[in-house]
Structure formats: C-alpha cells, structure tokens
Amino acid sequence: MACRAIRGATTVESNTAEDILEATDELLRTVVGLNELTPDDVVSIIFTTTTDLNATFPAVAARAMGLDQVPLMCSHEMAVPGSLDMVVRVMMHINTEKPAAEIKHAYLRRARELRPEWGREPVRA
Secondary structure (H helix, E strand, O other): OEEEEEEEEEEOOOOOHHHHHHHHHHHHHHHHHHHOOOHHHEEEEEEEEOOOOOOOOOHHHHHHOOOOOOOEEEEEOOOOOOOOOOEEEEEEEEEEOOOHHHOOOEEOHHHHHOOHHHEOOOOOO
16 A cells, blocks of 8 residues: 545635635545545645635635544645635545556646646536
C-alpha cells in the first residue's frame, strides 16, 4: 500500500461561511467519489484558501461529512498578483493500492483554469 496525494480546487462566489462550506463540501465529495474513498483511506488533508477567503475554515466541511478522525489543516495560499481569486484548494493524502496514474484529481468551477486537464463536473451525493 502506498500513501498518495490527491489535489483539488474550487472557487466560491463570496466570502461567507455558507459559500466556503458549500464549495468545499462539493469538492471533497467529488474527490472522494471519483477515487472511491472511505474515511479510513484518508491520512490527512491540507486546505488552503486565497487570502480573500476568511469567513470560516474549509476543514469544517470535512468534519461535517464525517472525517472527524482525520488530521486537517487550513492555511492561506500565497497572494500572487494576478492569480485567480476566491479559491479553496485541497491536498488529500490517502492510503491506496492504486498506482499514481489512477488517482483522479478534481478542479471545479473557475478553478478549472488552474489545471484544465483535471477539470471535472461535481459528483453529486
């Protein structure tokens, strides 16, 4: 078994707790669904937001979906001039038998601009 990382990102409409949690929930459900993960597969999750998002911690969405035994960390992304705004990013570390080529990363909404090759439609619960 290997520890692998899954990357993902999404954007939010406004700096409100509701928007941040909704977008983060959608992103996490997409990553989990695409990779057929269970909570026991998840080692840890690092969330970052652009500096214009500070209404709540994205990790709250992970806790709400049952990832309460997973170590979570939130931070801000570097504020690079001209970069995409209102972005929530995730790096999820998982234990898996899958080779790296089978890991499915997910970039949703306007974040598809960042990694078009990983652009996805959200997985609905």
